Amino acid sequence: MSGARIIWLLLYKGSRRHTVCQGFTRGSTTQHPTQMFRGFVCRYLTGPSASRCTALLYRKHGDPAQVVQSESISLPDVGARSVLVKMLAAPINPSDINMIQGTYAILPDLPAVGGNEGVAQVLDVGSQVKSLEPGDWVIPRDAGLGMWRTAAVLAEGDVISLPRDIPLLSAATLGVNPCTAFRMLTDFEDLKPGDTVIQNAANSAVGQAVIQIAAARGLQTINVIRDRPDVAKLTDSLKAMGASHVIKEETLRQPAMKELFKSFPRPKLALNGVGGKSATELLRHLEVGGSMVTYGGMAKQPVTVPVSALIFKNLKVKGFWVTQWKKNHSQDEGALRTMLDELCSLIRQGKLTAPDCSEVGLQDFHSALDIAMQPFTSVKQIFVM
Ligand SMILES: NC(=O)c1ccc[n+]([C@@H]2O[C@H](COP(=O)([O-])OP(=O)(O)OC[C@H]3O[C@@H](n4cnc5c(N)ncnc54)[C@H](OP(=O)(O)O)[C@@H]3O)[C@@H](O)[C@H]2O)c1
Numbered sequence: 244m245s246g247a248r249i250i251w252l253l254l255y256k257g258s259r260r261h262t263v264c265q266g267f268t269r270g271s272t273t274q275h276p277t278q279m280f281r282g283f284v285c286r287y288l289t290g291p292s293a294s295r296c297t298a299l300l301y302r303k304h305g306d307p308a309q310v311v312q313s314e315s316i317s318l319p320d321v322g323a324r325s326v327l328v329k330m331l332a333a334p335i336n337p338s339d340i341n342m343i344q345g346t347y348a349i350l351p352d353l354p355a356v357g358g359n360e361g362v363a364q365v366l367d368v369g370s371q372v373k374s375l376e377p378g379d380w381v382i383p384r385d386a387g388l389g390m391w392r393t394a395a396v397l398a399e400g401d402v403i404s405l406p407r408d409i410p411l412l413s414a415a416t417l418g419v420n421p422c423t424a425f426r427m428l429t430d431f432e433d434l435k436p437g438d439t440v441i442q443n444a445a446n447s448a449v450g451q452a453v454i455q456i457a458a459a460r461g462l463q464t465i466n467v468i469r470d471r472p473d474v475a476k477l478t479d480s481l482k483a484m485g486a487s488h489v490i491k492e493e494t495l496r497q498p499a500m501k502e503l504f505k506s507f508p509r510p511k512l513a514l515n516g517v518g519g520k521s522a523t524e525l526l527r528h529l530e531v532g533g534s535m536v537t538y539g540g541m542a543k544q545p546v547t548v549p550v551s552a553l554i555f556k557n558l559k560v561k562g563f564w565v566t567q568w569k570k571n572h573s574q575d576e577g578a579l580r581t582m583l584d585e586l587c588s589l590i591r592q593g594k595l596t597a598p599d600c601s602e603v604g605l606q607d608f609h610s611a612l613d614i615a616m617q618p619f620t621s622v623k624q625i626f627v628m
Contacts, residue, residue, distance in 0.1 A: 298392035304345025333361025356389025424452035436461030444516035458485025519544025
């Protein structure tokens with residue numbers, strides 16, 4: 244048994260000796276008795292040796308720099324169908340920021356722990372837990388669990404195991420962006436080797452996963468990025484991942500595109516993570532009858548679809564949300580498992596790597612959140628606990 248596990252089990256066993264009732268403790272101050280986090284019921288504690296963890300939480304929506312704080316909070320008992328986990332690593336994604344700002348489509352009850360994605364290791368399991376055992380790596384099945392913390396007690400059904408032979412950063416960043424890329428390349432067009440996909444925000448984590456999964460399937464990709472001082476370096480790194488072409492946003496409106504399509508089939512699929520003019524430009528280059536799938540709106544501008552694109556090119560304009568896909572398939576264990584297995588297989592073969600990550604400790608959350616919200620960073624901030 245590892246030292247870390249022994250320490251956590253001791254803490255956890257210690258907490259069992261204390262009276263527990265519903266509520267929320269912050270240090271020694273008791274707050275709103277009815278508040279609880281999903282998967283993490285916060286309790287009053289009656290003694291000093293109860294089990295606790297450090298969490299980045301927010302009590303109101305707003306600027307993450309202002310509203311997120313690091314607090315020591317209590318862990319509940321491990322119920323019959325729950326597991327005690329130690330968090331290992333958890334990234335900061337745009338949706339985490341939007342959730343804190345209060346602009347995301349789903350918002351947890353407040354106070355809430357930040358972070359929707361990450362990998363944890365099981366330390367202890369309840370008496371009726373069948374699918375997990377101590378030592379397993381797990382990731383959330385769904386958004387909203389609150390992963391920016393050192394430990395948690397989670398329902399068995401809220402997590403799914405991952406093999407432990409993949410790199411930690413790949414595991415921590417697998418459940419959202421690669422799954423989104425995988426589904427968008429699979430579910431909207433019947434793509435064959437040699438077909439083309441065009442995407443904007445190509446240097447995003449989703450974009451990098453699209454490039455790599457597409458390359459593994461023999462698909463060609465046209466990857467649109469914003470201009471920047473080190474654009475050549477970024478271009479080279481995306482090409483090293485398997486990008487067929489990397490172009491700047493401006494190029495989408497230039498004659499160079501016509502030249503490109505003399506030697507390249509027009510894309511059947513466009514993936515839009517930006518919106519605004521960028522999305523309209525992607526549409527202009529699609530093959531007749533092709534699809535544009537919008538999954539993100541980083542420019543915070545609506546998508547404008549020219550009438551001619553609908554009438555004369557019969558383009559399909561659709562959206563994708565991985566959270567909804569997971570909800571729709573929550574009763575179909577095999578669907579999520581099959582996708583994760585395929586992605587892990589690509590990781591083992593060296594065909595799918597984690598996005599460039601900057602590893603930070605939870606205590607450095609202020610600067611990590613600040614960097615995560617800056618443009619042109621191309622590096623994902625990831626908490627390593
Ligand atoms: N629908 C879904 O299921 C789903 C799943 C996963 C992610 N998403 C969404 O996908 C998007 C990307 O997520 P991620 O984790 O991959 O992001 P990320 O790695 O943090 O990268 C952010 C990307 O957004 C670009 N960007 C930022 N501000 C922009 C602006 N004003 N105009 C154009 N591009 C801008 C960045 O480009 P620069 O380098 O040029 O700044 C970068 O490519 C987010 O909107 C996220 O919410 C959706």
